[in-house]
Amino acid sequence: MSAIGAGSQGLWFVSRASGLAVLASFSAVMVLGVAQRLGSAPRRWPRFAVAELHRTLALFSVAFLALHVVTAILDPYVSIGWAATVLPFASGYRTLAVGLGTLAVDFGGAVLLTSLARVRLGWRAWRAVHWLAYVAWPVAFVHALTAGNDLRIWWVALAVWGSAVAVATAAVARLLEAIRPGTRSGRPTEGPAATSGQVMREATPGHARS
Amino acid sequence: MRAASSHHQLADSPGPRLSQLPRLLAADPWAGPASLAEHIGRYGLPPSPGLDQPRRRALIDEVAQSGLAGRGGAGFPAARKLAAVAARHRALVVANGTEGEPASAKDKVLLAVSPHLVVDGAVLAAEIVGADEVTVVVHHAVREIVDAAADERRRAAFDRVRIQVATGAGGFVAGEASAVVHWIERGVATPALTPPRLSERGLRGRPTLVQNVEALAHLALVARFGAAWFRKAGTPEEPGSMLVTILGAVPDPGVHEVAIGTPIDEVLGRAGGPAAPLPALLLGGYSGTWVSAAAAALPYSSASLATLGASVGAGLIAALPGDACGLAETARVVRYLADESAGQCGPCLFGLSAVAGEIQRLADGRLSDLSTVRRWLGQVDGRGACHHPDGVVRLVRSALSVFGDELERHSQGWCCATGTASVLPVPVRRHR
Amino acid sequence: MTGAAARLRVNPIACDGRGLCAEILPELITLDDWGFPVIRDGDVPDGVYPEAREAVRLCPKLALWLER
Numbered sequence: 001m002s003a004i005g006a007g008s009q010g011l012w013f014v015s016r017a018s019g020l021a022v023l024a025s026f027s028a029v030m031v032l033g034v035a036q037r038l039g040s041a042p043r044r045w046p047r048f049a050v051a052e053l054h055r056t057l058a059l060f061s062v063a064f065l066a067l068h069v070v071t072a073i074l075d076p077y078v079s080i081g082w083a084a085t086v087l088p089f090a091s092g093y094r095t096l097a098v099g100l101g102t103l104a105v106d107f108g109g110a111v112l113l114t115s116l117a118r119v120r121l122g123w124r125a126w127r128a129v130h131w132l133a134y135v136a137w138p139v140a141f142v143h144a145l146t147a148g149n150d151l152r153i154w155w156v157a158l159a160v161w162g163s164a165v166a167v168a169t170a171a172v173a174r175l176l177e178a179i180r181p182g183t184r185s186g187r188p189t190e191g192p193a194a195t196s197g198q199v200m201r202e203a204t205p206g207h208a209r210s
Numbered sequence: 211m212r213a214a215s216s217h218h219q220l221a222d223s224p225g226p227r228l229s230q231l232p233r234l235l236a237a238d239p240w241a242g243p244a245s246l247a248e249h250i251g252r253y254g255l256p257p258s259p260g261l262d263q264p265r266r267r268a269l270i271d272e273v274a275q276s277g278l279a280g281r282g283g284a285g286f287p288a289a290r291k292l293a294a295v296a297a298r299h300r301a302l303v304v305a306n307g308t309e310g311e312p313a314s315a316k317d318k319v320l321l322a323v324s325p326h327l328v329v330d331g332a333v334l335a336a337e338i339v340g341a342d343e344v345t346v347v348v349h350h351a352v353r354e355i356v357d358a359a360a361d362e363r364r365r366a367a368f369d370r371v372r373i374q375v376a377t378g379a380g381g382f383v384a385g386e387a388s389a390v391v392h393w394i395e396r397g398v399a400t401p402a403l404t405p406p407r408l409s410e411r412g413l414r415g416r417p418t419l420v421q422n423v424e425a426l427a428h429l430a431l432v433a434r435f436g437a438a439w440f441r442k443a444g445t446p447e448e449p450g451s452m453l454v455t456i457l458g459a460v461p462d463p464g465v466h467e468v469a470i471g472t473p474i475d476e477v478l479g480r481a482g483g484p485a486a487p488l489p490a491l492l493l494g495g496y497s498g499t500w501v502s503a504a505a506a507a508l509p510y511s512s513a514s515l516a517t518l519g520a521s522v523g524a525g526l527i528a529a530l531p532g533d534a535c536g537l538a539e540t541a542r543v544v545r546y547l548a549d550e551s552a553g554q555c556g557p558c559l560f561g562l563s564a565v566a567g568e569i570q571r572l573a574d575g576r577l578s579d580l581s582t583v584r585r586w587l588g589q590v591d592g593r594g595a596c597h598h599p600d601g602v603v604r605l606v607r608s609a610l611s612v613f614g615d616e617l618e619r620h621s622q623g624w625c626c627a628t629g630t631a632s633v634l635p636v637p638v639r640r641h642r
Numbered sequence: 643m644t645g646a647a648a649r650l651r652v653n654p655i656a657c658d659g660r661g662l663c664a665e666i667l668p669e670l671i672t673l674d675d676w677g678f679p680v681i682r683d684g685d686v687p688d689g690v691y692p693e694a695r696e697a698v699r700l701c702p703k704l705a706l707w708l709e710r
C-alpha cells in the first residue's frame with residue numbers, strides 16, 4: 001500500500017511479507033495433504049515423509065499466520081482490533097477483506113485444533129472437520145486478493161497465482177478420487193508389496209474402498 | 211396366568227417323554243406353528259425366576275450344570291454368556307434367528323414349528339440378565355409366524371418383558387452377532403471389531419446377550435425340566451440334542467433333531483441315508499469343513515470331529531454325491547462367500563476374491579500350482595474383524611486336503627464328475 | 643522409553659492399506675499381497691518402541707494402537 005504514514009512501515013511490511021508466506025506455505029500444505037492421500041509423491045519419498053512434511057508445514061503456516069495477524073493489528077495506522085482475529089467482519093479497516101481473513105483463520109483453526117486432538121476425537125470426527133481446509137483456502141485466497149495491494153509486483157502475482165493453480169490441481173485430483181475410487185493417480189511407495197498391492201486391489205472386480 | 215414355580219417343581223410339569231427325542235421339534239411340523247395353548251399343553255408353563263438375584267443365580271447354575279452350549283456355530287457355553295451379561299446393568303437380549311447360512315434351515319424350521327419355545331427362552335434369558343426387552347430377529351420366511359406368536363403372548367399379557375420382532379438382514383455375514391446388533395441399530399448388517407464385547411457394549415451401547423434361537427429353545431426346556439434331564443441325551447462334554455440340516459445326496463433332505471454323539475451315518479439315516487456311496491461330506495456350514503466319507507462312522511460331536519479338524523458348527527451336513535465334483539462345488543461356494551464379504555477389511559475383501567479365482571481355476575483344470583493360493587490363505591486367515599475369512603480358509607484347506615486326488619486329475623485335464631446339477635445351493639447375487 | 647509389554651494391534655476395519663506403518667516399522671510390519679499390514683505376533687521389542695508409537699501416531703486412519 002502506498003505510504004499512509006511514514007512511521008511504522010516496518011510492521012506493515014512484515015505483515016504483508018508474512019501474509020504471502022502464509023499463502024505459499026498453506027498452499028503447499030494443501031498440495032501435500034492431497035499427495036499423501038493419493039499416494040502421488042516423488043517415487044523415493046516414503047509416505048510417512050509426506051505425512052510429516054504436511055504436518056510440519058502446517059505448523060509453520062501457523063507461525064507465519066501469527067506473525068501476519070499480530071503485526072497487522074499492532075500497526076497503528078490501520079484499525080483492525082484484536083477481536084478481528086476470530087470475529088469475522090469486526091475490523092474497521094477494510095471490513096470485508098479482513099473479515100475473510102478472519103473466516104479463514106476460524107476454519108483453519110478448527111482444522112488445526114481437531115488435528116492436534118485427532119487421537120482423542122476419533123477418525124470420523126477429525127475427518128469431518130478436516131474437509132473445512134477446502135473452505136479455508138479459497139477464503140484465504142480471496143482475502144489475499146482483496147486485502148493486499150501487492151499483486152502489482154510481478155513475483156508476488158506469480159507466487160499468488162501459482163499457488164492457486166497448484167491448489168486447484170490438487171483439489172481436482174482429490175475430487176476425482178472421491179467420485180471414482182481407485183483411480184491410479186500416482187505411484188505408491190517403492191517396494192514390491194506396496195506396488196503390487198495397488199495392482200492387486202485394482203484387479204479385484206467391483207472393489208471400492210473409502 | 212403364569213405359575214410362580216421354582217425349578218424344583220419341574221418334575222410335575224407335563225412335557226415330552228423325558229430323554230426322548232424330539233425335544234424342540236416335538237410338534238407336528240405339518241400342523242403349522244403351535245399356538246400358545248398347544249405350546250403350554252405340550253411343554254408346560256415356563257418357570258419365572260422372578261426378579262430376585264438368588265433365583266436368577268440358581269437358574270444360571272442350572273444352565274451351567276446342563277452344559278448347554280450355543281447353537282449358532284461357535285458353541286460357547288450358554289451359562290457363561292448369561293453370567294457375563296447378568297453381572298451388568300440395563301441389559302438387552304437379542305434372539306438371533308437370522309440364519310445367514312443359505313443351506314441351513316434349522317432356525318427357520320424351529321421358529322415355524324415352535325415359535326413359543328424360542329420366545330420362552332428369550333424371555334427367560336431376559337429375566338435372568340435383568341433385561342426389560344427382547345428383540346427376536348428372524349428370517350423373513352418366518353416373520354409372520356413369529357409376529358403372530360408375539361401378538362398372542364401380548365394379548366395374554368404372558369410375559370414381563372417387552373418383545374420386539376425384527377426381520378434379519380439377508381447375506382451370509384448378517385447372522386454374526388455384532389452384525390445383527392448393527393442391523394437392528396442402523397440397518398447395516400456389518401460385523402464390528404470386538405473388543406468391546408457385546409456383553410459389555412452392544413445394542414444401543416448396553417450390555418447385550420445375543421443368543422441363537424435354538425440355544426434359547428433349549429434354555430426354555432432346561433429351565434422347565436432341569437440339567438439332569440437335559441443331559442440324558444448327547445455326550446458328557448456336549449450334552450443335549452441339536453438341530454441339523456441334511457442336504458445333498460439323500461432322499462429326504464431337511465431338518466432333523468438328533469442327540470449329539472449319534473454316529474453320523476445314523477444321522478444321515480434320518481434323511482433316508484446316502485443314496486449311493488459318498489465321496490465326502492461338508493460339515494458345519496459353508497464356512498465349515500469337508501471330510502471324507504469315512505468320517506460317517508464317527509459320532510456327530512465336535513469333540514470327535516476335532517480329530518478331522520472339523521466341528522458340528524451350525525448343524526449343516528451336506529452329502530456330496532459320487533457324480534459331483536467337490537472342487538467345483540467348493541469353487542462356487544467360495545465365490546459366493548467372497549462376494550458376501552462385508553467389505554470392511556482389506557484382506558477379506560481382496561483376499562477372498564483372489565482365493566475364489568484360484569479355486570475356480572483349480573476346478574476348471576487351468577491351474578495346478580497351489581503355492582499362490584496357500585500363501586493367500588495364510589495371509590487372509592485371522593486378518594478380518596470377524597471370522598468370515600477364517601471360515602473360508604478352513605473350507606478351502608479342507609477341500610484341498612479331501613479332494614487331493616481330484617486335484618491331481620484336474621491338473622491333467624480330467625474330472626470324475628458326471629452329474630451336472632449343483633449340490634450346494636448358492637443364492638443369486640444380490641445388488642448391495 | 644521402554645516398551646513395558648505392549649502389543650501393536652491394527653483395526654482391520656479402519657485400516658485402508660495406506661502403508662505408512664510398514665515404512666516406519668519394517669521390523670514388525672510387512673504388507674500382504676494387497677498392501678495391508680501383517681503385524682508380527684508378540685510384544686513390541688524395546689528397540690523399536692519409539693517407531694511403534696510413531697506408526698500409531700502417523701496412521702492416516704488411526705487404525706493402529708498399542709495394547710497393554
